[in-house]
Amino acid sequence: MSLPNEIQPTEEELLWMYEHMVLSRKYEERIGKAYLEGKVPVFNMTKGPIPGEMHLSNGQEPVAVGVCAHLTDKDCIVGSHRPHHIAIAKGVDLDKMTAEIYGREAGLSRGKGGHMHLFDPEKSFSCSGIVGQGIGLAVGQALAAKLQGTGAVAVAVTGEGAANQGLFHESMNLAALWKLPFICIIEDNKWGVSVSKATSTSIARNSDRAAAYGIPGEYVEDNDVWGVYSAAKRAVERARNGEGPTIIEVETIRMAGHFVGDPETYVPKDELAARRDPIDVMGERLEKEGVLKPKERAAIAEKAEQRVEQAVEFACDSPYPDGDEAMQNIFA
Template identity: 50%
Template structure:
């Protein structure tokens, strides 16, 4: 867990540096080696590491728009993920998906920028496992701002009705983009959403990796034993803006300060020392993690950019019946047909 967490933290800090290149002093979202938006998860590390330690390659994980820490903990190829973020040909999606649309079937991982979008696919993975009579599970990660979305609530209902092996993991960082969570919903404990569907709901009040590991172990073990779904909410913290370039003018200074002081990595280091792990071993793990990140970034930057002519490869189009190559595929004007 510690290795995954320090890898994720260093990864986000290095991506921040790479992303901001060419975008300052006047912020230009299209400039630099990583164009477009970038949502980083520094401060969320305990959630991904504590949950994914219990998972196997044949378990399915779906993540939201802030996915890197979860992908790392699930075993997604770090080099190919980085190449995808840099828009390179050898990325997970050949550079077409970017950081919010990572897909690694070998690791059983996918993510999306659409809020709560991962909940139905995770429930579907649970249904598939049940029909195949395997003990694999589906896990959907989402933010606390997504707990009122229809996709989440409908997935809870579907998982409850069919008694599916699914765990819904809510990462509560207190902020739904620029809104504090109390302005989004009156439910301050997102795990209570489970009550309406007669399934267990558990909240971990501190971003403590060991506490997350224990709670996730019970929830995932329940799913593997075919005892149904669980909602697990984890308190995390957001050390960076909602997206890179976010001035965070809406966020009180004391809240930002508190987020920097609540460090799950330092907490786990104290736990390791209390269990006899010396500082030299901890430093070695940090060095290994940083080396892996640096190697992935350098490899990604050395990969070729996609040929623009490949933009329409690997695309799926289902034209209406009777359409030929010489006719337009769709009537965008909405004609009589």
């Protein structure tokens, strides 16, 4: 459901958002397939070309594009352990990001960070595998932007579970007190790993917590990309005008388990059945409004698949870093 005072995106912005949502989905589908190589029929997290955990963002694409549509390269954004959709919407180099996920030398951090620790200074993008940590980092970036007078804003994208962390409250308090150009985006997919929001959080909407800090809070229902775009535009304008931070919570969905291999047996069947693919929802609306034609939707999907395959090929053709680099450029 869109907000009453919705700010309408232009046709060009709509196409950009849809194209990046499709690119993100195709990317996640391909990475998910590659991740399972060597891990079936007996799942072993250490096997295959991409070892470790893998968290996919299928279903949460509206958050990424609705927010990043308003950001420039100088605006900072920090993602969580489920970061690929945010990175793609922020313009992170897909080849280098894929090489990083594969642990290759050509990666963003020469293969040392992996999928939960992606860093791209050129696009002011970063992320962290520690729950809630990105909130404090983004508040620090917002403080730097204010002190330096750059006009940049800083955004933290985190889950609804992280809003129960002490760091969330400490960071929001400081951001509000100092009127920092900071925006906290909460992706409410209803599940913190296997714990439901209803059994872990005393308030129905984390956006209502904004009142405790004397700042605006908005809740966007139904994973609505138009609603995210509208709320994010208001928040970015407030931040750039020196009016301080905003909390935006988006009702989104996790179309797969917490990690690849999670069967989601804890999710009620009626909730699973009620999930609607936001890409289908947006594509159908764009067709109805005459922005896209079926052939154009198919062409966008095909182009995205080709770009993703190019990135995977780039990663697989890249060498692994030399063993002597193991202790270089790290914090000890």
